[in-house]
Amino acid sequence: MEITVQLAQTRKPKPQDESKLGFGKLFTDHMFVMEYDADQGWHDARIVPYDTFQLSPASSVLHYGQSIFEGLKAYRRKDGGVQIFRQRDNFERMNRSAARMCMPQLDVDFCEKALIQLLKLEEEWVPHSEGTSLYIRPTMVANDATLGVHAAHSYIFYIILSPVGAYYAEGLKPVKIFVENEYVRAVKGGTGFAKTAANYAASILAGEIAARRGYAQVLWLDGKERRYVEEVGSMNIMFVIDGTLVSPALQGSILPGITRDSVLKLAKDKGMKVEERPITIQEVFDSQASGKLQEVFGTGTAAVISPVSHLDWDGNIIEIGGGEMGPVASYMYDTLTGIQFGAKDDPFHWITRIS
Numbered sequence: 001m002e003i004t005v006q007l008a009q010t011r012k013p014k015p016q017d018e019s020k021l022g023f024g025k026l027f028t029d030h031m032f033v034m035e036y037d038a039d040q041g042w043h044d045a046r047i048v049p050y051d052t053f054q055l056s057p058a059s060s061v062l063h064y065g066q067s068i069f070e071g072l073k074a075y076r077r078k079d080g081g082v083q084i085f086r087q088r089d090n091f092e093r094m095n096r097s098a099a100r101m102c103m104p105q106l107d108v109d110f111c112e113k114a115l116i117q118l119l120k121l122e123e124e125w126v127p128h129s130e131g132t133s134l135y136i137r138p139t140m141v142a143n144d145a146t147l148g149v150h151a152a153h154s155y156i157f158y159i160i161l162s163p164v165g166a167y168y169a170e171g172l173k174p175v176k177i178f179v180e181n182e183y184v185r186a187v188k189g190g191t192g193f194a195k196t197a198a199n200y201a202a203s204i205l206a207g208e209i210a211a212r213r214g215y216a217q218v219l220w221l222d223g224k225e226r227r228y229v230e231e232v233g234s235m236n237i238m239f240v241i242d243g244t245l246v247s248p249a250l251q252g253s254i255l256p257g258i259t260r261d262s263v264l265k266l267a268k269d270k271g272m273k274v275e276e277r278p279i280t281i282q283e284v285f286d287s288q289a290s291g292k293l294q295e296v297f298g299t300g301t302a303a304v305i306s307p308v309s310h311l312d313w314d315g316n317i318i319e320i321g322g323g324e325m326g327p328v329a330s331y332m333y334d335t336l337t338g339i340q341f342g343a344k345d346d347p348f349h350w351i352t353r354i355s
Contacts, residue, residue, distance in 0.1 A: 001045050003032075003114055005121070008049035018129040021165035023302070028125040028134075028161040032118045035143075036104050036155040045110075047118055050160065056145035060152040066142035067197040068097040071301045072258070073164075074119055074134040074354065076126045077342035082119065082354040084136070085340045087112060089258050094138060097194035102151040103140055111138070112352075115159060119354050122161055131166025133340075167303045172333065174309030174325055175216035177232065177296075179281055180206045181314055184223035185230070185253075192230075192253030199255075203233050215312065217298070219281075222253065227280045235298030235306060236260035239284060240328050242292040244273040251278075259299040263332050265348060270331075281313055288318045295326035304340075305333035 008029045015021055027050050034045040061067050070090040074082055091108045098105055115136065119126075126134040138159045142152035183206045186192025191199060206218045219237060222228040229248050231237055236257040239246045245267045250256050267274050287293035296308035307325040311318050320326075338344030339351065 001034075001042065001110065003117060004046045005117075006046065006048045014124065015127070015163060018127045018132050018163075018165065021127065021132060021163055023164045023167075024135065024162050026162060028122045028163070030118065030121055031161070032114045032159040034114075034157050036157065038153045042104070042107070042157070045114060047114075047121060053156070055143065058145045058147055059142070060144040060146070061141040063147060064142070064149055064152075065196075065198050066101050066103055066152055066155075067140070068094060068101055068103065068195055069137060069139040069197070070094050070195060072136045073301060073340070074126050074136060074161075075341045076128050076133070079342070081342070082123055082126050082134075083340075083342060083351050084115075084119070084354065086258050086262070086350045087115060087136075087352060089261075090138070093195065093256065093258070094140070097196055098140065100191055100194040101196055103142065104155060106140075106157065116352070116354060118159060118161070123355060125161060125163050127163045127165075129166070131337075133164055135162045135164045137162070172305075172307070172325060174307040174321075174323060176214065176310040176312070177217050177219045177308050178210035178213060178215035179219045179311060179313035180210070180221065181226060182206075184226075185220045187223035188252045190223075190253065193250065193255060195255060207233050213312075217306075219311065221281060227282065228278050229281055229284065230254050232298045232306075234302065235300035237296070237298055237308075238263065239279065239287075239293065240295035240326065241287045243294070244275055245328065246275045246277065246279055249276045249278055257299055259301060259304060259336070262336060262348075262350070263299050263305075266332060266335055267328075269347070272328075284311070285313060285316065285318060288320065293318075293320060295328050296320045297326070297329040297332075299332075304336050305329050 031050045036042045072090045074084045091111045095105050140157045143154045143156050144152040210218045217232045220230045231254050298306040307329045309323040339346050
């Protein structure tokens, strides 16, 4: 399938003060779009000026929630070139999400080609300041203009780009996390492992409650017993217990994060003991009481590494690592961002250079 290109007649001014970029507030001049229907498959692949979609009020995504997405970034190297990180893994995960949500599969090679072509066109939008990047949001939504609870026959796939500021504009600071006891995000057999909009909608109420209490994020427990640690609102979670890096096992209700996987690979490469297993919140608090809990940190595309200073579980509050970022989290942050921005070697071949 060929990709047609329609250039924008007028270009938006690039941000002059990159310290005020924020996240997801500004979008580039162009986007990639293609459609699917049951008779033709994917068709009409094109790069067009960034614009709004026109959807029927009966569009199936608005009623039945068939919507999936991914998040990754393009980075500006010190030599001025641009590169992306593990994009193939993102598109492969998107296909797993699509399968769970009964949506059509994507050609991963073609998606990579389309993304690279779009990035080359929009390369000037990749910001230059330290810690900034160009956020990439591939998305697929159902678009039947009829009502009825069934898999749609028509879909839209698109990629939009947004220059984003440094996540830690004022320095890397540990955050306080609220352990959620009442609400659940996902259960085994559900959609927890898929990056679908419904999972994020289900998390908003608990996140708002935690924010009102002064916490940055919610730590979810399993939906059945409310005992086992799963993940944080927009990140996976990891613990360093007595020198071992422990990550909750992927059992169908946790998003298999790309950053999570990168951290586990880096830890093993460094010779660190790694365990992917069920871990209860009680074990976490017991490990703190015995002096074995050394670090807690989240992993995700936006923050890369987010150290945790406090956990609040049913009114019981513990402070981890004296409230400071620990050496494992620091190593992972420095190493991953070094690879992403081209300052460190890439032994795992995670980087694709755009220019």
